Amino acid sequence: MIGPMDSSTEPPDGAVEEAGELSQARRRAAFRGAARTLWRPGTDATLAERLAELTGTAGDSHDLSDGVDVYGDGVVAALEGRVAELLGTEAAAFFPTGTMAQQVALRCWAARTGNPVVALHPLAHPEVHERDALSVLSGLRTVHPTTERRQPTADEIRDLDEPFGTLMLELPLREAGFLLPTWDELNDLVDAARARDAVVHLDGARLWECAPHFGRSLREVAALADSVYVSFYKSLNGIGGAALAGPASLVDEARAWRHRYGGQVFQQFPTALSALAGLDRELPRLPEYVAHARTVADALRTGLTRARVPWFRVHPEVPHTHQFQVWLPYDADTLTRAAVRQAEETGTALFRGWHPGAAPGLSVTEVTVAGPGTEWTPADVVRAVAGFVARVPVPASVPVPGPDGEAGSGPR
Structure with missing residues (x-):
């Protein structure tokens, strides 16, 4: 069972930070400052903006x-x-x-x-x-x-x-x-x-x-x-x-x-x-978000396959709503550091926080496609995946357990 989706993570490599609150502030600043994102939650805003x-x-x-x-x-x-x-x-x-x-x-x-x-x-x-x-x-x-x-x-x-x-x-x-x-x-x-x-x-x-x-x-x-x-x-x-x-x-x-x-x-x-x-x-636009989430999910699979990630899962394959999960065989801190670095260095926030999954070394994130995400083409998603994976230390391709406990031997 996956526990609550919390927001804890370590700072990116090379950062000098004391503990959770500063790390959270850096993460928030990175995603808030990103020019391109699949969604922009209200928590990104300042009090004045809200x-x-x-x-x-x-x-x-x-x-x-x-x-x-x-x-x-x-x-x-x-x-x-x-x-x-x-x-x-x-x-x-x-x-x-x-x-x-x-x-x-x-x-x-x-x-x-x-x-x-x-x-x-x-x-x-x-x-x-x-x-x-x-x-x-x-x-x-x-x-x-x-x-x-x-x-x-x-x-x-x-x-x-x-x-x-x-x-x-x-x-x-x-x-x-x-x-x-x-x-x-x-x-x-x-x-x-x-x-x-x-x-x-x-x-x-x-x-x-x-x-x-x-x-x-x-x-x-x-x-x-x-x-x-x-x-x-x-x-x-x-x-x-x-x-x-x-x-x-x-x-x-x-x-x-x-x-x-x-x-x-x-x-x-x-x-x-x-x-x-x-x-x-927002309510009238939700059908548009749901439809585009399916496009984004398909492009994520293409991007992760091209990036030769040893194993991944986009779940469900066809999203039921405008939100879905992505699973990768790396620890959550490593993936969150990569997401923060990508946002800071390129202005693109593809993923946000990652969280420990159902097995050691397996992590999951939630993807939400809202108004800003409808502007992304499949090619945009594939390029963003390449930029994200380039910031993740890639181990050798080995079988890893999926979220349902079954083994996976390569990109899916």
Whole structure:
């Protein structure tokens, strides 16, 4: 299992740095200063730049003569209405974090079904990134339909050997490579849960970019589930925040728990405004990003093959969303140093941070293709791969284990 995608790394060769914070500052400066990148997250920006962006775009998404929000009215309520409309649900509630929204949803369903057991993948966000909050705060228990690095199957849901009240599906499953089931498989999963008298909750932190893979609208995807959580910063480049959408009675109950959890924030207009701007500016472009991610993934394979890397994997081969993984047989620090050096020396940031993979000497990075990435041609990607590999010490070509534990003997 891959652990959380952290940001730790050593400084590039020849750099004199004391410890993590300085190293992080150098890495951030390198990627922020790169003229060419596949995406430019909000964390690259300065405070002044983020404020300027917000004031420059917010007026296109909401009337700025409106009064400020107070405990969830005004622009926050407008955002909630927008989300409910987009997803086709009765209501939606804004939350300061997705972790809070999802915990509240799952505890509400546990109370309604009378069953505190949640079936979910062991690589799902609550299991990897939330410090056991489901059990510590809500007394819930989890079961895993599969430990394979893929979405569960309907048969695995039907064959679980104990009852569960909620099936939580993370769409896409980030840690496994931003993987999605097919539309038919998703319907079968929902049917299998219903046959077990369970409700279905979608962890849709990145749901916004899933529609192209399914060939369906967001409303059609959301309609399969009893509740849906969506994020405003992962794909929409907002400041933060999340929403829980579903039946009005569930959302009303969730608002009560939001207050108990400390999520009834006095004013949240900057976050809400940035979310509305993201829905207006980024959401319509996500299908374009998904399509170009497939072009980039194919070009990465070409570039890595030409560079004679001893083994690699672009996973999945055809990205399901605008994000995917690249695996290489080198340690994470070496690869991150190469990425930083490439950004500093050439102004091109192909990859960012690398992280230890599923076996010693194997590392993984996440590739995101957004607005800046759509300007890259396949030839641009191949050249960038050559520049990156040239900065990586290349060992002799030997078989190395893949992320699934199988051996690989050369470029794939």
